[in-house]
Amino acid sequence: MTGPAQSIQQVLSLIQSGQAEQALLKSDAALSQFPNQPNLLHLKAVALRRLNRLSDAIPVLQTAISGDPRNEEMLNTLGNMLKAAGDLEGAVQAYRRAIDAKFGYAPAHKNLVNLLLDLEGNDEAISSVEDFLRATGRLDADALEAQGRLLKHRKAWRKALTSFDEALQRNPAHVAAAYGRASCLVEIGQTEVCRDICLSLIQAGHQAPQILRLLARSQMELSAFGVAEPALQQAVAAGSSDAVKDYTNLLWMTGRTQDAETLLKGAISAGADRPQQALAGFDELLDMERPDLVESYFDYLPAERQTDPVFLSRLSMAQSDLGKTEEAFQNANIAYSALPHHKVLAYQFIVSCLMSGRYDLALKYADIWRAREPNDQSWVAVKADAHRMLGQLDAYRALNDFDRFVIPAELEAPKGYASMEEFHADFIEQVHGKSPFKTHPLGQSARHGIQSPRNLVYDERPVVQNYIEALHKPVQAYVDQLGQDPDNPLTSRNTGEFYIGGCWSIYLLAGGRHVSHVHPKGWVSSAYYMAVPPEAKTDPNRAGWIKFGEPPYKLPDPAPAEHWVCPKPGTLVLFPAYMWHGTVPISGKAPRVTAPLDVLPGVAP
CATH class of the missing domain: 2.60.120.620 (q2cbj1_9rhob like domain)
Structure with a gap:
């Protein structure tokens, strides 16, 4: 009989070769022989995630962690999955548990810093970067690069440059630090230098989508559209959802609207294999004020994507724009109920409540999210609308005292x-x-x-x-x-x-x-x-x-x-x-x- 170690290796090989469906079948077969084996459960959760079955993957991974509660890799993976599900507070706690299990575990430090920056949790991010630097004695280029990203996020471009330079002194081949340096230079107007760094990285074989996108941005600011476009095409081909947005924007702003729509239709049509690019396609169509195309292209998605809460929320947004308020509410309600920590889904749910006359419900959830994110002005705006529609004019005027x-x-x-x-x-x-x-x-x-x-x-x-x-x-x-x-x-x-x-x-x-x-x-x-x-x-x-x-x-x-x-x-x-x-x-x-x-x-x- 095959032992658990051999089964684990077989499942891992299938995942690494992109065969998630086969990996799931193999993990289930192995778990029938070795029930609740933590590493097998971990890999099963990863396979489910690759198949875009996030809501199924998370409880499987949590079961794995219950059998190995101080496994830093599993805890880090849980953080990534919770983040994808919109449970950002849960993700923060998972990353911190990973760091507590192994203080020097760099992936969890990096992920925690990135998430805290996304949450505008600058004080917490500062503390986390300081922990990372302390764990490595300021000798680790990764930790210095993380400090640069923190400063860049705070738009302290010149201070960030110093950190990236220090990281490059520690490790001249640190690609992320070189990229970070280039991304700061373009912000302070040194566009040509940014372009040259990107070109050097690409010539050295580093063709990550974010480098291609930064090259394209620098070329666009230098009005070299003919050079920017191939870089974005390459980044799109590599699977970057952000590149879909960048390329669409380039086509749109230069008057090539039909080309932009063709690009987005292709991205959505490939939604089975590239869900994030398909999602970017819907977002761009909404920004182009084409909710009719969002609704019609939704049928291009495979069935499992059409029921995915994040995609369903985009259909709800299109229906809101098209005046189909009750359908928009029903879909927003389904999506938000499935992922109640997801900010984008929450906002659309509240808007659909307002548009369908469910003002009390809108106020309830606006208050919940305002308490979670007191400095996000969106929650104040929808809260004011709810007060106004409910006739609570004193509360409304306290906010909108023109x-x-x-x-x-x-x-x-x-x-x-x-x-x-x-x-x-x-x-x-x-x-x-x-x-x-x-x-x-x-x-x-x-x-x-x-x-x-x-x-x-x-x-x-x-x-x-x-x-x-x-x-x-x-x-x-x-x-x-x-x-x-x-x-x-x-x-x-x-x-x-x-x-x-x-x-x-x-x-x-x-x-x-x-x-x-x-x-x-x-x-x-x-x-x-x-x-x-x-x-x-x-x-x-x-x-x-x-x-x-x-x-x-x-x-x-x-x-x-x-x-x-x-x-x-x-x-x-x-x-x-x-x-x-x-x-x-x-x-x-x-x-x-x-x-x-x-x-x-x-x-x-």
Whole structure:
């Protein structure tokens, strides 16, 4: 009779060769001979995961761990599965148990740091990186690279560069550190150096999708689309779901909409073997405002994918956009019930509750998720909508106090400019004058417009940095007058200090607008006007005006915008990041140019 060690090796070989179905059959046969053998159960769980049967895999793995509770590899795998299921708190605990079982186990340290960064748990991530560094005596290039990623996540690009450089000193062949270094350089405007590092890595045989994607990004920023496109095609062929999104965006922004739709149809059609790429395909179609294609392409999925909660949630989103509110709710309910810790599924469930008139249910779950993620502005926005629809106007007005929280201010001419007109003209020419793109990037609020490609906070051109400097005085005045009421999500985070975490510029074309949106990771948001079309002063429909309070989804009861501000060049409008805000479409051919920013409390990292 074959012993457990031989069976384990056979199952492992099948998994490694991509034969997950056969591995599952072999593991079941072996478990009939060796019931509850932990390593066999572990491999069975891995095979189930490869077959996209995540909800079946997790309890099998938990049974394996009950038989070997200090097996760091199993605990790390459990963390990965719980993360995929959306149980992020459970994943954190699993990674910590793995580290407790073996403090020097690097995979769990890395996974924990990555997850904490995704959760915006910077304090915990800092502690975890410090543990990793301590476990290796700061001699391990992996630990230094993890520190660089932490700093990069906090957008401390130059500090991150130092950590990546130190990791490369320890190990000059450390590919992740070289990649991290390149990814920081592109953020601070050293695009050519980033490109050259990527090319060197690729020439050395390192063609991981993230390297190809970074090369493509640098080439796109250098307007070398002909070089960027093959890199993205290669990354897509390698199975990268992020590359599907990047390539779609390139095709979309350069006016090749039909090519983009063909790419996404192919990604969805291959959903049996590449589920993450298929999921990316649905997400991009939703961003392209093609819910009809999401609904029709859903039939291309194999049956097991059509019942998968994550895919079902995308169908629900499309049905919401198509006005099929009851079908959207039913599918969102099924998906969220299966994965109740999954943030994306939770948000769609709450939105489907609002759209189908289940306001009490929406408020209940908005409160649950607001307690879990108090700094995510999305939960505040849907909570406010629930209060409004329930007629709980005191609670609604406490959040959406437009007169108190929406404050226009006038910007003084940045240094080096004799007038605002001179500054605006120079800024628009330098930031937008040579844009090769034809339309807005996907996943943003702008429609029929062009967006600057990079976070302008780190753009070293004087016209940009002088603008950033000029913003500090009016923003500080806004922060000073807010107060520190602990019961309000805006004022409770007020420390009296702030930093500008993000800044970009939007050039709206004829018919351009911003759909209503919030800034989930923000605190105070803004609109600053550099050019305003003439109809903003005369149009009875308020063309080009910024509006507040109207959600992007249709509710059974009226929920129109309640507050408007007329745009004027030189005006900075500040407001809470959780307030729904959008614009009335411009009607003429003259552009509307803004340079918004996101303000965060505290001191910049």
